[in-house]
Amino acid sequence: MAGSVCDRxxxxxxxxxxxxxxxxxxxxxxxxxxxxxVEDGSVITITGSGFGADGPTxxxxxxxxxxxxxxxxxxxxxxxxxSWIHPVYRxxxxxEGNGNIAAVSVDSLMHQxxxxxxxxxxxxxxxxxxxxxxAGKHFPYTFAEDxxxxxxxxxxxxxxxxxxxxxxxxxxLVVPNWGNGSFWYLHSNDAxxxxxxxxxxxxxxTSSQWFGFTGTRWNLLSAALDASSTAFASDGVVYFRGMSExxxxxxxxxxxxxxxxxxxxxxxxxxxxxWTRDGDCSPGYAPCDGQAMLYYDEIYIATGAAAxxxxxxGDSSVYGSCTMMTxxxxxxxxxxxxxxxxHNQTFASGEDAxxxxxxxxxxxxxxxxxxxxxxxSASITAPTNLTAxxxx
Numbered sequence: 472m473a474g475s476v477c478d479r480x481x482x483x484x485x486x487x488x489x490x491x492x493x494x495x496x497x498x499x500x501x502x503x504x505x506x507x508x509v510e511d512g513s514v515i516t517i518t519g520s521g522f523g524a525d526g527p528t529x530x531x532x533x534x535x536x537x538x539x540x541x542x543x544x545x546x547x548x549x550x551x552x553x554s555w556i557h558p559v560y561r562x563x564x565x566x567e568g569n570g571n572i573a574a575v576s577v578d579s580l581m582h583q584x585x586x587x588x589x590x591x592x593x594x595x596x597x598x599x600x601x602x603x604x605x606a607g608k609h610f611p612y613t614f615a616e617d618x619x620x621x622x623x624x625x626x627x628x629x630x631x632x633x634x635x636x637x638x639x640x641x642x643x644l645v646v647p648n649w650g651n652g653s654f655w656y657l658h659s660n661d662a663x664x665x666x667x668x669x670x671x672x673x674x675x676x677t678s679s680q681w682f683g684f685t686g687t688r689w690n691l692l693s694a695a696l697d698a699s700s701t702a703f704a705s706d707g708v709v710y711f712r713g714m715s716e717x718x719x720x721x722x723x724x725x726x727x728x729x730x731x732x733x734x735x736x737x738x739x740x741x742x743x744x745x746w747t748r749d750g751d752c753s754p755g756y757a758p759c760d761g762q763a764m765l766y767y768d769e770i771y772i773a774t775g776a777a778a779x780x781x782x783x784x785g786d787s788s789v790y791g792s793c794t795m796m797t798x799x800x801x802x803x804x805x806x807x808x809x810x811x812x813x814h815n816q817t818f819a820s821g822e823d824a825x826x827x828x829x830x831x832x833x834x835x836x837x838x839x840x841x842x843x844x845x846x847x848s849a850s851i852t853a854p855t856n857l858t859a860x861x862x863x
Contacts, residue, residue: 505517663729784815
């Protein structure tokens with residue numbers, strides 16, 4: 472804000488009191504408190520102001536915690552359900568040994584899952600998911616630990632409008648693609664969509680790199696897509712975030728991207744992963760060392776005008792400084808109150824963390840301090856014995 476509130480004229484003391492009593496007057500959306508216990512599986516109510524009237528329509532959320540390591544993944548999920556799991560190369564649960572269960576999506580061969588949205592599709596999508604290469608294993612098409620491939624290796628997710636989007640004229644987007652050994656990027660099999668090898672979403676060996684191999688080794692990938700109703704219009708809006716303990720948060724924003732080759736695109740299905748080079752174990756590729764492996768976890772997809780609205784818990788009070796984060800699933804949403812189910816396999820009990828509310832426009836609140844495993848009353852007691860100093 473250029474200048475201070477006092478520049479508006481009148482008695483500056485009045486404005487100082489307003490700022491002290493009503494911080495949302497200046498800050499916009501804000502969290503004032505919560506009720507409930509911040510722990511895995513619990514429901515908390517977040518109170519505040521400026522959250523917006525509408526929350527997201529969640530198509531799917533799956534953190535795989537219902538499974539047992541070594542068993543096949545089922546179609547059930549925390550919210551929604553998987554529509555299809557590859558019947559031959561079936562996905563299995565993996566127990567990381569620390570209480571977390573994930574899905575093995577690559578173990579030299581690709582194990583693919585698909586969700587078809589219950590509605591007729593949407594031109595506005597938000598997705599978030601975690602991906603890691605476990606210690607001692609390799610990124611697909613790579614024959615060394617802790618490195619990315621020098622060539623085309625994986626389409627991390629593949630979003631489509633209708634069946635067979637990868638081989639037909641139906642709109643499709645890869646979010647993101649590791650396809651040239653240098654950088655992640657938005658990709659499509661449709662000519663003229665998403666540009667040629669871009670937009671870039673994190674380049675190896677630069678300040679925009681985010682994929683990491685240290686700490687828990689989990690990488691959080693999030694994307695919001697808003698497509699024009701007109702084919703080949705260059706006004707599609709893209710937000711992408713990559714996050715890891717090694718490199719922190721890297722965010723990318725574009726508002727001039729061609730996102731569809733048809734009018735009125737309505738993405739209605741997504742594959743996890745979209746495609747991999749199978750760690751070189753596919754016929755016709757170089758010799759296979761059998762060490763490629765990728766885990767996926769906390770897969771979340773929302774659609775509609777409020778797709779970007781969400782609640783997340785991070786490890787920093789500054790949203791863009793987080794190195795770890797987990798997403799919650801709202802069950803009730805209003806401008807002043809949000810009910811969410813907490814999903815936490817990220818933070819230990821007693822650990823300090825911060826809750827963020829993102830509204831339908833993608834605006835992020837300040838971080839609200841919480842303690843994992845602890846509760847707080849959402850009621851706010853009015854301050855007493857308030858004094859004010861007149862600013863001359």
